[in-house]
Amino acid sequence: MNTRILLRGSIRRRLIIQLLTGAALLASLMFLVVQNYARDLAGQSQDEILSASMTAILDSASVRNGDLTVDIPYFAFSMLGNISEDRVFYAITRNGAFLTGYPDLPKPVASSGIAPRFQTARYDGEEIRMATATRRLSVSGTPDFVEVTVAQTRYGLRQQLAGISQTVAGFGIGFFVIAAVFGILAAQSAIQPLRQLAGSVSRRGLSDLRPVSAPVPAEMESLVGALNGFMSRLKTSLSRSEDLIAEAAHRVRTPLTTVRTQAEITLRRVDKPENRQAVREMIRAIDESSRAAGQLLDHAMVSFRSDHLELEDIELTRLAQDAVSRLRPMAELRDIDLEIHVPNTAMTVKGDPILMQSALLNLLDNAIKYSPPDSCVHVVVRLKADEGEITVRDEGAGFPKADMGRLTRRFVRGGNTDAVVGSGLGLTIANEVARAHGGRLFLTNHSDKGGACASLSFPLA
Template identity: 25%
Template sequence: MRHPSLKLKLLKTLMAVILGGWLIWLLCQHDQVSRQQSRQGDLLLREVAEQVLLSMPRNIADVGSAGYLELPPTLAAAPTREFDKIRFQVWSLATGERVVASRKAPITPLKPDFQPGFGHVQTAGDRWRVYAVTDAEGRVQVQVGLAQSQVEAELAHWIRVSLISAIGVLLAFALAIWLAVSWSLRSTHRLRDGMAAREPLDLTPLPTAGIAREILPLVRSFNDLLGRLGVGMQRERQFLAEAAHEIRTPLAALQTQTELAMRATDPAQTREALQRLHGGIERITRLAQQLLDSARLEASRNEGREAIVELSDVATMVAREFEAMAERRHQTLVLTVEEAPVCADVDDLGILLRNLVDNAVRYCGEGGRIEICCHADPVAGEAVLRVRDDGPGVPEHERERIFDRFFRGSTGNGERGSGVGLSLVARIARHHGARIETGPGLQGRGLCIAVRFALQGETTAN
């Protein structure tokens, strides 16, 4: 994928603005010069015609054409740049004879109709701008002409010079702009070189000294991102360390129970050791599953797999999964559901509810009661999922902390949890924009955890 160059984009933009402005200026100048040349040309033609007429003797019409005088051979003709493009003729109106004419003037009259004033004529293979003036007695007429081809040639020369000058100026501007932009972006080059030289896990903030004001917000936002990444990586390191500790403890217990079972000679002792071994395996299996769920949540957080899910179906499915476990503990598992559609990831909802029910079943105690309730609250526009029990509960001052990773409450009914399950519940609820509420459980005892999702569509009771 090709990435546009900022320097090239700035250069193109500035050069386009300058070139556009110069073209507009050139068109205006061309129009102005054309008009100015036309006015000055007419004024020059009239001035030359009047001066020629006033310099002629009264008997010029009787002189006739007798040839032209020549300069001495030793004297070179002076260059006539301004007047070389002007031609004049002096005509005798009585005889229609050309009396006097400038060199290179056409043989035919510049103004064949001999009408005084300005006009355009086509003669001698060229188009001429002509001015004619007649003396007071009507005997002689002076005709002065300016070839349009020479005017156009002069204008083209001016345009050529302007174009060459403009190209030179534009190239100088382009070089100056390129150098100025390159100089202005030196700080970004230093940032790039500094980032390239860093270690892979170096998340220290980028230096902001000498950074241009326009780039400083980008660098600050990048530093904020580095800060958040640092906090996240620190949490992950802490999580891995604590998870390793949590796994190592039951593994050591499993090894101890295995050795006891191998050394036991009494069947009762062997059975007791195996039961403890089974409990340890169950605990480490649960911890491993929770750690896998945590990793899956991190991996699928931005996949966007949300869809309309019926919360009551998820509650029914999870309740059936825990029927056997509750029966072994002589517990009563009650399920009350209504239709409550939500927009969520069905796998995430399963993890959330499994951890809530698992927490209730494990800490409720033998012969306890667990209720799973799912219903819609149309007034609040929420779908409510509630799990409550009549176990020992959690002290009120600890209820907010039970959703922290690896936190264990002071009351556990003899059960030793991992401190991961409820943290998964909080993360999933936060990801789905849901609210978590805690309170006392059944008959003022135990714990109640309610998760409120945004309700989707209409519902009916079942």
């Protein structure tokens, strides 16, 4: 029985997505943090050089003969030029009035102290970084405030940052790829125990209901516990059903056999023809009930065992010979000869011996029951392609043509049964056994001599 399993999501996919998302977030975070840090560091170093340049200019300011002179030293700008191709600007004011430099340079932010101030502004269509400081000089006894601003464009800084960003992005991608590979491997190994459990359970034989004893990770303890509990309950219930079938067969057949014996004895004692007829009918009814009970229980046993096939190597020739010798006494009672033809080579199939025996006995039972006395029943075992086949052919009138298509259905009997005791389950049993073993039951009538021909075929082991 194949039940469709409803699937929702995949643990492996979910794990991989979560691990990859985590790795991507970490890589982006690393990129942003390092980029920010690099920007701060580069900005800081530009500020330091701007500050040094500005201080050198401010230091060169002096009062000579009561006049303020600013002698800009060469190195004040050369140290800025060293950084890159950046452009440098400056402006010097005295008491707020422009003295020299670039007059339109943005005004620095006002400050009450003399500490250097830094700001970023736009000038001449470009972004610039400005460093400004004020120095107090005394000219002719009055305080004079000299303010120096040195500014520089930020090409170099941007180039430096672009280089760092590229390197960090490379690192980030590398980190992500490595994390992704580890993530996929981790997801695989996380579900590996589940796969192993599924594999070991599905490799088991159908009747193997032992508890799972292989060690499993702690997270799977409850799953394996539930599985073991389920298998143990199933085992108990299966063995109860098997016992029940055997018990029921015993309980039904035994009293019927006793009643039949009593009826036979009574028949010998009764003389009146009408009483003898009544007892005969009673015996027939008992036979019918006994046969029906036996067949019903056999059919229940076949259905039950077909679900849990206990496969063994079965030699078809041996199987046929056993069945023939079991039914020979019954055949002799009707003066029917049982002939068996077997090949020289052994033919082994995988099957449940009890079920296969039951199927064959039913075919033989039919052949003996439905063929005339003094005839012969032929049992032929032969190899047919990759199948082993057992055919039971009799010399009777054959299967009734009108019923041919329905004879394997439960409780269906043909129009040729008359006084023959039966319950209509024999061919049902044979057909179900064949199907449970991947084989088939064929019913035909012998083309020339007419007799019924029933073949059971099973795939070879």
